[in-house]
Amino acid sequence: MRNNRHSDFDLCNATSRGIIQPLHVIHHCKMSSFRFARSALRARPSFLGAPVQRRGYAEAVADKVKLSLTLPHQTIYRSTGVTQVNIPAASGEMGVLANHVPSIEQLKPGLVEILEESGATKQYFLSGGFAVVQPDSQLSINAVEGFALEDFSADAIRAQIAEAQKISSGSGSEQDIAEAKIELEVLETLQAHVK
Structure with a gap:
């Protein structure tokens, strides 16, 4: 039925x-x-x-980003308190301060700028990597390669760009041309930051 x-x-x-x-x-x-x-x-x-959290003036001044900047062969910063970190995220340039929204960002080759508590600014050129912002104001940056910007020579960069241009426009193997184009992109980004 x-x-x-x-x-x-x-x-x-x-x-x-x-x-x-x-x-x-x-x-x-x-x-x-x-x-x-x-x-x-x-x-x-x-x-x-939940109620809105309130902070006092003294507590707000003490807020710092705990930065860890790690390469496979070296740790440059290990949970070091800094004021701000500017990173070359794939989605665009990004500044990270204390209490930043948690996120995971892929990094493109570019300049990482660190404003230390003393007011000094340190700059590192990274080959790319990842940045993880955690809820407790911790920032972990992992990259394959990274060097202090001051260690680069503008003349050496120009010479490497000329070599990469020659290979990328030549009749080499497909792999050599592709690698030269990637190298050229990284070197041109580096050249824009080196004075």
Whole structure:
């Protein structure tokens, strides 16, 4: 024996296909849709109802980014308190301060600028890598290669650019040309930062 009662889905589905259109069925379908929306409101994260955190002046001054800058062969910074770090994220240049929103950023080859607590600025050129900003103001930067910007010679960079241009426009192997183009891109970025 067939049940005469239709499920919500059957009624709403039949209405949307134009099979039946009584007013009470259309109203029922709209109300079913709102039921899902109401359940989503009840399931909102608990932090939305949490009180706003307040900080005092003395605490705000003490806020620093704990920077770890690591290469496979060397640790340049290890949980060192710094004021700000500017990174060359693939999504665009990005400044990281204390209490920054947590994120993971892929780094393109470029300049990492570190403003230390003393006010001094250190600059490192990285080959690329990843930066992870954690909720407790920790920033971890991992790169394959990185050097202090002051260690580069503008003359040596120009010579390497000329060599890479010769290879990339030559008749070498496909792999050699591709590698030369990548090298050229990195060197041109480096040249823009070296004075």
